[in-house]
Amino acid sequence: xxxxxxxxxxxxxxxxxxxxxxxxxxxxxxxxxxxxxxxxxxxxxxxxxxxxxxxxxxxxxxxxxxxxxxxxxxxxxxxxxxxxxxxxxxxxxxxxxxxxxxxxxxxxxxxxxxxxxxxxxxxxxxxxxxxxxxxxxxxxxxxxxxxxxxxxxxxxxxxxxxxxxxxxxxxxxxxxxxxxxxxxxxxxxxxxxxxxxxxxxxxxxxxxxxxxxxxxxxxxxxxxxxxxxxxxxxxxxxxxxxxxxxxxxxxxxxxxxxxxxxxxxxxxxxxxxxxxxxxxxxxxxxxxxxxxxxxxxxxxxxxxxxxxxxxxxxxxxxxxxxxxxxxxxxxxxxxxxxxxxxxxxxxxxxxxxxxxxxxxxxxxxxxxxxxxxxxxxxxxxxxxxxxxxxxxxxxxxxxxxxxxxxxxxxxxxxxxxxxxxxxxxxxxxxxxxxxxxxxxxxxxxxxxxxxxxxxxxxxxxxxxxxxxxxxxxxxxx
Amino acid sequence: xxxxxxxxxxxxxxxxxxxxxxxxxxxxxxxxxxxxxxxxxxxxxxxxxxxxxxxxxxxxxxxxxxxxxxxxxxxxxxxxxxxxxxxxxxxxxxxxxxxxxxxxxxxxxxxxxxxxxxxxxxxxxxxxxxxxxxxxxxxxxxxxxxxxxxxxxxxxxxxxxxxxxxxxxxxxxxxxxxxxxxxxxxxxxxxxxxxxxxxxxxxxxxxxxxxxxxxxxxxxxxxxxxxxxxxxxxxxxxxxxxxxxxxxxxxxxxxxxxxxxxxxxxxxxxxxxxxxxxxxxxxxxxxxxxxxxxxxxxxxxxxxxxxxxxxxxxx
Numbered sequence: 001x002x003x004x005x006x007x008x009x010x011x012x013x014x015x016x017x018x019x020x021x022x023x024x025x026x027x028x029x030x031x032x033x034x035x036x037x038x039x040x041x042x043x044x045x046x047x048x049x050x051x052x053x054x055x056x057x058x059x060x061x062x063x064x065x066x067x068x069x070x071x072x073x074x075x076x077x078x079x080x081x082x083x084x085x086x087x088x089x090x091x092x093x094x095x096x097x098x099x100x101x102x103x104x105x106x107x108x109x110x111x112x113x114x115x116x117x118x119x120x121x122x123x124x125x126x127x128x129x130x131x132x133x134x135x136x137x138x139x140x141x142x143x144x145x146x147x148x149x150x151x152x153x154x155x156x157x158x159x160x161x162x163x164x165x166x167x168x169x170x171x172x173x174x175x176x177x178x179x180x181x182x183x184x185x186x187x188x189x190x191x192x193x194x195x196x197x198x199x200x201x202x203x204x205x206x207x208x209x210x211x212x213x214x215x216x217x218x219x220x221x222x223x224x225x226x227x228x229x230x231x232x233x234x235x236x237x238x239x240x241x242x243x244x245x246x247x248x249x250x251x252x253x254x255x256x257x258x259x260x261x262x263x264x265x266x267x268x269x270x271x272x273x274x275x276x277x278x279x280x281x282x283x284x285x286x287x288x289x290x291x292x293x294x295x296x297x298x299x300x301x302x303x304x305x306x307x308x309x310x311x312x313x314x315x316x317x318x319x320x321x322x323x324x325x326x327x328x329x330x331x332x333x334x335x336x337x338x339x340x341x342x343x344x345x346x347x348x349x350x351x352x353x354x355x356x357x358x359x360x361x362x363x364x365x366x367x368x369x370x371x372x373x374x375x376x377x378x379x380x381x382x383x384x385x386x387x388x389x390x391x392x393x394x395x396x397x398x399x400x401x402x403x404x405x406x407x408x409x410x411x412x413x414x415x416x417x418x419x420x421x422x423x424x425x426x427x428x429x430x431x432x433x434x435x436x437x438x439x440x441x442x443x444x445x446x447x448x449x450x451x452x453x454x455x456x457x458x459x460x461x462x463x464x465x466x467x468x469x470x471x472x473x474x475x476x477x
Numbered sequence: 478x479x480x481x482x483x484x485x486x487x488x489x490x491x492x493x494x495x496x497x498x499x500x501x502x503x504x505x506x507x508x509x510x511x512x513x514x515x516x517x518x519x520x521x522x523x524x525x526x527x528x529x530x531x532x533x534x535x536x537x538x539x540x541x542x543x544x545x546x547x548x549x550x551x552x553x554x555x556x557x558x559x560x561x562x563x564x565x566x567x568x569x570x571x572x573x574x575x576x577x578x579x580x581x582x583x584x585x586x587x588x589x590x591x592x593x594x595x596x597x598x599x600x601x602x603x604x605x606x607x608x609x610x611x612x613x614x615x616x617x618x619x620x621x622x623x624x625x626x627x628x629x630x631x632x633x634x635x636x637x638x639x640x641x642x643x644x645x646x647x648x649x650x651x652x653x654x655x656x657x658x659x660x661x662x663x664x665x666x667x668x669x670x671x672x673x674x675x676x677x678x679x680x681x682x683x684x685x686x687x688x689x690x691x692x693x694x695x696x697x698x699x700x701x702x703x704x705x706x707x708x709x710x711x712x713x714x715x716x717x718x719x720x721x722x723x724x725x726x727x728x729x730x731x732x733x734x735x736x737x738x739x740x741x742x743x744x745x746x747x748x749x750x751x752x753x754x755x756x757x758x759x760x761x762x763x764x765x766x767x768x769x770x771x772x773x774x775x776x777x778x779x780x781x782x783x784x785x786x787x788x789x790x791x792x
Contacts, residue, residue: 050593051589052582052585229571247578248578250481253480263479265479266483266638266789
């Protein structure tokens, strides 16, 4: 474990202990801050988050119904040149994802050409036959995307995961910045950091630009669909609706009437043009998917296919961020853009292929093995930190159902210091930039959400597994 | 706005108003109990339980033992009393979370903070030493939320539904307090005008924070008619029925203007308000105070239900 941190790339400090250029402005400021002040501010940040109610609910943990995601006040800093390159790579990837989705639900040229094996799609639950032959308004599938990046060296950024369903975390990106600006206003006069606060406005504009044919002639009515107050990301749903000036609706507020999806308002039923749904595909329409679902709207898929509403993200986008598909992303990018991928994938072994499976089984102690359809850090094996018994048990699961797994090397993720009682200490981080897609183009908010593993040496940054977050800065030129 | 959100904000303010009024009632009871001997103090606490309509639930747990600390803990925090003050505040906070997009950050923070503080304060048994501080806290948090509303909320339908919730609840609470005092608490009519009677009336006035105003207006004279008139018909006193209805009618009228639509709700509010305005205290006592109040409570409840129907609070 500690081995990984020793050999990791630290984003703030060079190997000789000197400060890297991106952090020079910050570190100059930091040197002048009395340690007691910083300690006090750290406590203030937590009180601030509790007061504002920025909490998330943890599944399967009733005692801790609402928990805070720990916030660390040392920012994660990316310089302008690095960000330019990242943006290009992200844009290319997101363009490819949308082209890929359109193709999958139409002619499937990529399968015909032999670049993607048909077996990956066959029986894949994330592929929705209901979407076949249908093009969403504006041709956009993934209105909001989160691309999870990890870094292993000065210029070595890799994509760990694409989140093309309903990526969350953007409210933390915004609140982390608010918190930093409230705590250390003078810092932002010393270091020029690119703005993130207009994300909700950009989101609203991007969603409105994807309005369906039925919305022509008026300003599109946008609503955010939440599963309700008990959902782990409820705070974010309310936050985004609030910031966009959109209604926050639940399934029980909606019904299909005269070919439109309408919400029950105090003045009567009002049609919705664009629904930013934070409800999974399965629960969206009991008539088309899970019949017992009460979180969605009966008949919304029919309205959707008839051009009566835009659903963001489009149903069926999950096929693009499936981990079985992930390993084909380099091919997918080349196929649709005709370009070499700017951002690399993390090397991935598909356990469905017998050679790879044999290699993975032989090297479990060094690998990270993930479920193809899993997320949130659940159901995975981190070889280097697991006991022999855990590894043996996992090997059995793997042999029984190899198609269900992929494996990746244990990456030596970059570190950024966090503020601890004993001073600054390096911890592993990742980065989730947020990307908006509309017919007007692809819009990437500078920075994103930095997640940080708070335990020394740990590589797991997921908030559901005790990770924290940092404010992420992209420096202005 | 969504019907569900209107429902959420309406009840958010009903719960907060109820929590505050409950705290005021306990405070008045506490003060009375302090100034009297043990047996009378226990009577006083019983009257607080009766006023809140909790005697069934209370007796199921404690029988006829009306020891002060049992009573106020039962009212404030006992899980065997589903309507305890802590759960009202919890419910209010839950609603605030649900309508988060309709309230300002300051209102949300005031409600959230109230819940955080009270949850902590009411996590353990409240002793007599702590009681004053706890009650003070409940009132102050309520004032904080009201101030945040007043100072930061846009005057639109959301605000009007919030205010309607507050005044429906306040009118109900004042009416019940008066009714219980007059109809239930006095052992018999021969007590009218007795010293017990006067203490009880003083208690009622304290529970609605009207003791000073009343004394100032009436040169300290305590008598049932004057107090009933003050609590029902005096439009200057912010917890009187007349005041609540003038406000209710005003906010509902603004809603009608905003929506361009007058509904059954407005007819009921106007009718009840006109009735209050045309009444004299002699007329009230001629009809029987209990009857008049009973009719008022029913009409108030009817209005609440009509608002929920007219504005599609539920499917």
